[in-house]
Amino acid sequence: MASIQIDDKSIDFQPGQSIIQAASNAGVYIPHLCYHPEFTxxxxxxxCMVEVNGRQVSACTTEAQDGMxxxxxSDDLQQTRKQVLEMLFAEGNHVCPSCEKSGACTLQSVAEYCGMLTAEFTFQYPQREIDASHEDFILDKNRCINCELCVRASRDIDGKSVFAIAGRGGQAQLIVNAVDGQLGSTDFSVQDRAASVCPVGSILPKHYGFVTPIGQRSFDLKPIEQQQVSGHEG
Amino acid sequence: MKGKIKIATTSLAGCFGCHMSILDIDERLIDLVDIVEFNRSPLTDIKHASQCDIGIIEGAVANSENVEVLREFRRECKTLVAIGACALNGGVPAMRNHYSLTECIKESYLDGIGLDNPMVPNDPDLPKLLDKVHPVQEVVKIDYFLPGCPPPADMIWKMLTDLLAGREPVFTPQQIYYD
Incomplete structure (x- = not known):
């Protein structure tokens, strides 16, 4: 069987699998935000940058090749990851102490895992809206990292295309497919896959705020490097 | 070692929660006072920092006095450590950055609910509010950062003991919290 070598570990893979899929199947955690095993x-x-033959590539879009x-x-990769994460924290409004997602937030958990202590970039404090028009959900764009997981889930699984990213570069932002742009005007519902896929606190269920106390949330109970490998991803 | 290590601490736009977390190192404080001497700090009531080895900053930069105190700490402390979410990224005080200063002052002192004799405070002794709230590293160079709201006492202890032993403070992912 074809295999790749990740650091000291030899890992078998099926043809067509990406590096992150092969690693995940073997229980090797590669930190990631926009990758999810259910979606393209x-x-x-x-x-999820890794170094292949001295070159940095994203593990989710690079196919595993025999003998890689x-x-x-490595320190270089961790430094790259930390800076990418720092930019995400600096360009949105991520106030962990007052966020309901804290402790169950992938962004927070990945940054802690990567050893990020603070974002040393200039904080942007962008003005972004909070949409509370939906009966069961709040859409808080302050925390959105444009990962498009909700876009992919709503389009590919739910068949609804409720979400999209509009604009480019620094202007890119999450929008909702309704004439008035409000989530409450769409057919978005609790059963949607897109309702439970947000890795940050942008798509938050109403009525359950702080039902699970801080300290007993998913990443408090089981670290991200154990949760986000094959068969465990939520 | 000649003399004791001098430590200064201050809270800028913060809630003193980080200082409470410093006190939460509990009986280890007794070990600490054998080797350190507190300079400017809420614990000593000394008004100005001078010639310190370590400065610890809690809170964000929200007014002109915060800027002055922060610059004094940078000038007088060999090593400056920022602790807590407010110091590191503005935290809760920086949530006012989404509004204009005029809107904030009007809401607090003129239009807010339940105000008695609404008026904007204008005593010349009051520090002037900055237009926006800033993390401390946007004003001075910071040597080390401790996240958390507040950083756990064990993390503060780890940072202090590493610095006192002349080591770079290093934390495991399990020791890092942002909330």
Whole structure:
């Protein structure tokens, strides 16, 4: 069987699998934000960067090839990841102490895992809206990282295309497919896959705020490197 | 070692929660006072920092006095450590950055619910509010950062003991919290 080498570990893979899929199946955690095993790889967050034959590539969009020598925890890679994460924290409004998602937030957990202590970039404090028009959900764009997981889930699984990213570069932002742009005017519902896929606190269920106390949330109970490998991803 | 290590601490736009977390190192404070001497700090009531080895900053930069105190700490402390979400990214105080200063002052002192004799405070001794709230590293160079709201006492202890032993403070992912 074909195999790749990730640091000191030899990992078998099926043809067509990406590096992150092969690693995940073997229980090797590669930090990531926009990748999710249920959806087509997006390759946009740049957190899952690994080094293949001396070159940095995203593990979610690079197919595993027999004999690949992959490094995934070098100081250089961790530094790249930390800076990517720092930029995400600096360009949105991520106030962990007052966020209902804290402790169950993938962005927070990945950044802690990567050893990010603070974002040393200039904080942008952008003006973004909070949409509370939906009966069961709040859409808080302050925390959105444009990973498009909700876009992919709503389009590919739910068949509704409720979400999209509009604009480019610094102006890129999450929009809702309704004439008035409000989530409450769409057929978005609790049963949608898109309702439970947000890795940050942007798509938040109403009525359950702080039902699970801080300290007992998913990443408090089981660290991200154990949750986000094959068969465990929520 | 000649003399004791001098430590200064201050809270800028913060809630003193980080200082409470410093106190939460509990009986280890007794070990600490054998080797350190507190300079300017809410614990000592000394008004100005001078010639310190370590400065610890809690809170964001929200007014002109915060800027002055922060610059004094940078000038007088060899090593400056920022602790807590407010110091690191503005935290809760920076949530006012989404509104204009005029809107904030009007809401607080003129239009807010339940105000008695609404008026904007204008005593010349009051520090002037900055237009926006800033993390401390946007004003001075910071040597080390401790996230958390507040950072856990064990993390503060780890940072202090590493610095006192002349080591770079290093934390495991399990020790890092942003909330």
């Amino acid at each position: 790889a997006h390759g946009s967050c740049r957190v 020598q992959i490094s995934h925890m």
